[in-house]
Amino acid sequence: MRKRYFAVALLALQLMGCSKFEEINTNPETPAQVRSSMIATRVILSIADQPGQKDFMRPYFLTKAITWGEMADQNYQFNALGTQTMSLIGLNDVQYMVDYAGTEKLKNAYQGLMHFARAYRFYELTMALGDIPYHDALVGESEQVYFPKYDTQKEVFLGILNELEQADEFFAAGDKFDGDPMFAGDLTKWRKLANSFELNVLLQLSKKVDDVDLKVKERFNAIFTGKPIFQSSADNFQLIRSDNSGQTYPFYKVGNNNLIYPIVSDEIIDRLKASKDRRLFYYAKPSPVKIAAGLSATNYDAYVGISPSLTYGDLSTVRSTNDYSKLGDRYTELPTGEPTQQYSYAHMCFVIAEAATRGWISESDVNWYKKGIEAAMSFVVENTTNTEAFHQGMPMDETYIANAVNEYGTKFPTTLEGKIEAIITQKFLASFLQGRITPYYDYRRTGYPKWKINPASSLNVDAPEKIPTRWMYPAIEFAKNSENVSEAIKRQYDGVDDPNQLMWILK
Structure with a gap:
C-alpha cells in the first residue's frame, strides 16, 4: 500500500514538475505559433525595404545618378555587372x-x-x-x-x-x-x-x-x-521613414562612414540645369569652389556634376579640386529623409505616357507626361522641410511647379522617338535615389537616357563601348x-x- 501511495505521489510530483518546467521555460513575449500577419510583414518588408549606406547607393551607380568617389566597389559605375x-x-x-x-x-x-x-x-x-x-x-x-x-x-x-x-x-x-x-x-x-x-x-x-x-x-x-x-502619390509603394532605430533614411549621417563619396552625376545635374528645373537645388549642393568665386547658391551655374564615366584617375583629380556638387542635405541631415519608393504614381504616369505615345491606349501622351513631372516635383516638396538648407533658397511652390510643368509640356517633341526620349528622361530625373535600377531597364530597352560611355574607364571587357545588358x-x-x-x-x-x-x- 505504501508503495502505491508513494508511486501516486511521485507521479503527481513529476506532473507538477513538468508543468512548472514548461511554465518557466515559456517566453511570454515569443508567440507559440506563427501567424499569417507575421509572415505578411516579413514578405512585404523583403520587397519594400532597402539596405543602408553604400548598399543603398549602389543601384544609382548603375543608373548614372551618382558618381562614387571611392576606388573600392565601383563595378556598376564602370559597367561591370558580374x-x-x-x-x-x-x-x-x-x-x-x-x-x-x-x-x-x-x-x-x-x-x-x-x-x-x-x-x-x-x-x-x-x-x-x-x-x-x-x-x-x-x-x-x-x-x-x-x-x-x-x-x-x-x-x-x-x-x-x-x-x-x-x-x-x-x-x-x-x-x-x-x-x-x-x-x-x-x-x-x-x-x-x-x-x-x-x-x-x-x-x-x-x-x-x-x-x-x-x-x-x-x-x-x-x-x-x-x-x-494609382491615382496620386498617396498610393505609392514606398516605406515612410522615421527617427526610430532601424527605420531611418538609408543614407542618414549617423553611423554613416560613406558621406564623403557620393557626387551628384552630371547626367542629373546637366539635364536639370538645361531646363532650369529647381529639383536641382533639392538634389544637390553647390560647388564650394563656385561659391568661393562669388556665385550664389541660387545660381544654376554654381552646380557642377561629375561624369561617372571618368577613369578613376581623372575622378580623383576632380575630387582634389573640390569643384563638384555633393548630395543635398535632405538626404543626410534628416533621420526621416524621404520615403523610399519601389514603384510610384509618378513612375506609372510616365509608363502610361509611353503607352499612349506607342498607340496602346487612346490618351494624351503629353498630359500623362505632365502629370508625371508634376507628381515627381510635388513628391520632393511634400517630403522636404521648407528651409533654405534643404532647397538653397530656391523652393518649388505650386506656382513654380505649374509653370515648370507647362513649360515642359510646350517643349514636348512631336516625333515618336523624340517623345519616348523625353518621357524616359523625365522618368530618370524623377528616379533620383528612388526605384533602384528601373532607369537601367529603360535604358537597355530604349537607349534612353543617352548616358555617356567611356571605353577608357569601362570594365565591360568584351564590349567597352557598351553598357552590359544582363547579369x-x-x-x-x-x-x-x-x-x-x-x-x-x-x-x-x-x-x-x-x-x-x-x-x-x-x-
Missing part, C-alpha cells in the same frame, strides 16, 4: 500565410499578397538573367524537385502577368488583413499596386507587342480602362544544377553566359 544570385527572398513559406488565415476572406487577402510577392520577385530575377526556373521553383519541399528546369522568359512573363491578375482578383475578394506596414491592410491600395505594377511589366514587353500569347496592348488597355490603378548566372547553379542552367544558356545565348547577350524581351 553574376546575380537566384535567391527568391521571402517566398519559401508564403503559402503558410494563406494556410494560417482564420477566414475565407482573409485567406483571399493573403493569397493576393502571395501572388503579388511571387510576381514581383520572379520579375526581378528574369529581368536580370533571362530564362529562370519558374514552374519548378520553390517546390523542393512539396514536390521534391531539387534540380529545377528553366522556363523560357516568355513562359516566365506569362506566369508573372497571370499572378498579378490573380493578385487583383484575390484582393478584391478579401478582407483587410494584419501585418501590413505598407498600406495597413487596405485591399483597394493593394489592388491599385498589383494593377499599376502590371502596367510597368507590360511596358517592359514593348518589343513583344505583337506576340499573340502575351496580348500586351490588350492587357494594358483592359487594366487602364477597367481596373483600379550572368551564379556559380552555384553550375555546381548544383548544371544540366538545366547549361541548357538554358544554350537556348538563349548560343551556349555563352555573356553579359552583353540580349535576352528574349530585348530582341
Whole structure:
C-alpha cells in the first residue's frame, strides 16, 4: 500500500514538475505559433525595404545618378555587372500565410499578397538573367524537385502577368488583413499596386507587342480602362521613414562612414540645369569652389556634376579640386529623409505616357507626361522641410511647379522617338535615389537616357563601348544544377553566359 501511495505521489510530483518546467521555460513575449500577419510583414518588408549606406547607393551607380568617389566597389559605375544570385527572398513559406488565415476572406487577402510577392520577385530575377526556373521553383519541399528546369522568359512573363491578375482578383475578394506596414491592410491600395505594377511589366514587353500569347496592348488597355490603378502619390509603394532605430533614411549621417563619396552625376545635374528645373537645388549642393568665386547658391551655374564615366584617375583629380556638387542635405541631415519608393504614381504616369505615345491606349501622351513631372516635383516638396538648407533658397511652390510643368509640356517633341526620349528622361530625373535600377531597364530597352560611355574607364571587357545588358548566372547553379542552367544558356545565348547577350524581351 505504501508503495502505491508513494508511486501516486511521485507521479503527481513529476506532473507538477513538468508543468512548472514548461511554465518557466515559456517566453511570454515569443508567440507559440506563427501567424499569417507575421509572415505578411516579413514578405512585404523583403520587397519594400532597402539596405543602408553604400548598399543603398549602389543601384544609382548603375543608373548614372551618382558618381562614387571611392576606388573600392565601383563595378556598376564602370559597367561591370558580374553574376546575380537566384535567391527568391521571402517566398519559401508564403503559402503558410494563406494556410494560417482564420477566414475565407482573409485567406483571399493573403493569397493576393502571395501572388503579388511571387510576381514581383520572379520579375526581378528574369529581368536580370533571362530564362529562370519558374514552374519548378520553390517546390523542393512539396514536390521534391531539387534540380529545377528553366522556363523560357516568355513562359516566365506569362506566369508573372497571370499572378498579378490573380493578385487583383484575390484582393478584391478579401478582407483587410494584419501585418501590413505598407498600406495597413487596405485591399483597394493593394489592388491599385498589383494593377499599376502590371502596367510597368507590360511596358517592359514593348518589343513583344505583337506576340499573340502575351496580348500586351490588350492587357494594358483592359487594366487602364477597367481596373483600379494609382491615382496620386498617396498610393505609392514606398516605406515612410522615421527617427526610430532601424527605420531611418538609408543614407542618414549617423553611423554613416560613406558621406564623403557620393557626387551628384552630371547626367542629373546637366539635364536639370538645361531646363532650369529647381529639383536641382533639392538634389544637390553647390560647388564650394563656385561659391568661393562669388556665385550664389541660387545660381544654376554654381552646380557642377561629375561624369561617372571618368577613369578613376581623372575622378580623383576632380575630387582634389573640390569643384563638384555633393548630395543635398535632405538626404543626410534628416533621420526621416524621404520615403523610399519601389514603384510610384509618378513612375506609372510616365509608363502610361509611353503607352499612349506607342498607340496602346487612346490618351494624351503629353498630359500623362505632365502629370508625371508634376507628381515627381510635388513628391520632393511634400517630403522636404521648407528651409533654405534643404532647397538653397530656391523652393518649388505650386506656382513654380505649374509653370515648370507647362513649360515642359510646350517643349514636348512631336516625333515618336523624340517623345519616348523625353518621357524616359523625365522618368530618370524623377528616379533620383528612388526605384533602384528601373532607369537601367529603360535604358537597355530604349537607349534612353543617352548616358555617356567611356571605353577608357569601362570594365565591360568584351564590349567597352557598351553598357552590359544582363547579369550572368551564379556559380552555384553550375555546381548544383548544371544540366538545366547549361541548357538554358544554350537556348538563349548560343551556349555563352555573356553579359552583353540580349535576352528574349530585348530582341
